[in-house]
Amino acid sequence: MSVTETVQNDQDIPVFPFPDTFSPRQSGQLADLARQAPATRVRFGPGQLPIWLILRYAPARAMLADPRFSRTRTLEFNPPLTAGQIPDPNSLLWMDPPDHTRLRRLVNAGFAHRRIERMRPWIAATARARIDAMLTAGAPGDLRGLAFHLPIEVICQLLGVPDLDREKVRTWSESLFRFHLDPKAAAAGLGALYGYMGELVRSRRAAGAGPSTGASARTDGGEQQPADAPRGLLDVVIAAYDEEEAAGGASGARLSEAELHSLAMTLLIGGFETTGGVISNVLTTLLSDRSRWESLIALDADGLPNAVEELLRYHPLSMTFPRVATEDVDLGGFVVRAGEVAVVPLAAMSRDPDVFPDPDRIDLTREPVPNLTFGHGPHHCIGAHLARVELTEVLTALIEKTPGLRLTVPAKDLRYELKAPIGRPETIPVTW
Template identity: 80%
Template sequence: MSITEAVQNDQEIPSFPFDDTFSPHSSERLAEYAREAPAIRVRFGPGQLPIWLIVRYAPARAMLADSRFSRTRTLDFSPPLTAGQMPDPNSMLWLDPPEHTRIRRMVNAGFAHRRIERMRPWIAATARARIDAMTAQGAPGDIRTLAFHLPIEVICQLLGVPDLDREKVRTWSESLFRFHLDPKGAAEGLFALYGYMGELVRARKAAAGDTHSPEGLLDVLIAAADDDGTLTEPELHSLAMTLLIGGFETTGGVISNVITTLLTQRSHWESLVADPSGMPNAIEELLRYHPLSMTFPRVATEDVDLGGFVVRAGEVVVVPLAAMSRDPAVFTDPDRLDLTREPVPNLTFGAGVHHCIGAHLARVELTEVLTALIETVPGLRLAVAPAELRYELKAPIGRPETLPVVW
């Protein structure tokens, strides 16, 4: 089947995403399909393209690690994405090896564990400053502000975005992921952000070699590009955008959902307050329980048997990561949150060459936010009944619209 072929004989198959695909709670539709087969056919996006939706862990992991599945080929059919994920042929998100390998290798050093660990004290201090600002204003507070402000501050710090510019960068970035509520505002935010990042790249290139100028990851990439010429200016611009947007929305959504779950299932919150030494295990379980929403589409470049079904050359495959974290073949009693669960390798951050480059940074941010909260406001609790919370279910990661708390 060609990836541009219209739906003809597949009119009866369901349309994806489902109503609960982006919910932070377990998807009943995905669980139902996973009980029946490892993958199903669905219609996807505005063109209602027939694709494979993998709903079990084993074939999903195999597909994500298989070089016969291409991200670049998906650009042929303009995959439906959010305004913040517009397909960009210069972005490493859409590249296959060896082009992807070339750019990823240059970025890896910026996200190395040692570099992120050097940032940990700053991340912890920034989280505490945000919490102090919330408590100073008095209860109730909206902790969702903390969840989304911290990640944008962290990624701006990592990239080297000047302090004075960070608030407008945050405002533009947030608008991208409210495209379903304000498409015009999202488009304007995207245009402004692209323009700003282009100006920043040019400014940092002009300041290269200035010993009085602070150095961020952007400066490191510029220096590497100038040294060997392996990174073009469009690629550098695109990379800056990719890192900025990728380091903001997903992390903010996960932090919001983790805090909501801990305060809703309050015994888990109290267990961390009583014994913070359990935090490392808890972080892995919470990330399993609240993974990213789904992977980017991929196209098979040849026929591939994934066990129980064959993806033909030219067919499209998507993996909803939430289903992978609830596969009973991998996780015992998967719908139960167990902060003492022995960690099992999961697909929260994807797998293969496109495994999330910011995985360790996200873990550090989540750890430091929760640590700061249990030490600063151990009595934190929801200001409303859990049933009163309203969720944004069309965002890339479904999360509460607001998260009112008292302490």
């Protein structure tokens, strides 16, 4: 069956995304559907394509790990995503194995647990500096700045983007996720980012790989780096590209220049928007109910990791990318036929009562169950540990510096951006 083939008698099924699909404050529609069946049919996108919406944890986890579901095939029907997720056949996000495996292997080392832990003190210091700046400016403040400035600083640091360029990179990146508000600005931001990242790749290649150890070094922007700072991830990937090119492709890595540029863009945007959205929603949820914030403060250091997992369960990414079945697949209770499309809304997975007792309640002491917040299988988010570290250090710094933190408006009066990949509050006005 073709991806774009419609199915008869599917005209009466609901349209997806639902109005609150991207909202961190779910109406319960997904939960109601999940109680009825493990999956349901919905109409999706501009073509109103009938697809499978997988609603329970077990079949969702199975589908995400099953190689018979293809991301590349979704390029055939131009899935309706935001500007920051424009389908790109050269992107890691849209590849299937073996191309996905080949490209992912090149960047895995850059996000390795040990490398991220080496960055933790710098991440903690950066979070504290942002909070100190807010305190110096005086109340009221807006935590949204902290939630989104920290991730862009971190991903730029990891990639090796010069300090002097980070503000404009942040501005361009943010414009992509306001495509529904200003399509022209989003298109301009996308063009500017592609141009900038292409030039950055060229300049880093011309400069050669920087030192991985030894004396303190400066980036192109002039900021001082720690003496033992690892090379920027772009330098690592560029070195692999150049080595392959010099070897005439003998190693089998086969990284193309288009893939190199696309990879730089994917890591930049993915490391900024998703983490910023999750941090924003976690902070808002904690402060919307004073008892939650006080429960967090009361935890000791050993209890914080469980709390972070619970908060990530409660506020997962909105949904995974669509996938197309390449053959008939029985997921238990329903069969996805070859050519049919399936989507997993992660908000439903995190509230499956068969996996998480009393799932709509936040319990910061809940023993964590492997959740699907960052997806699963080959496309599991490569920056998952980095996002956990960032959230942990933000919470640690706020507990230390602003234990009296509270919203300045009732939680019900907060306004949300709901058409971004992760719905999030427009502002988080606070005092302390």
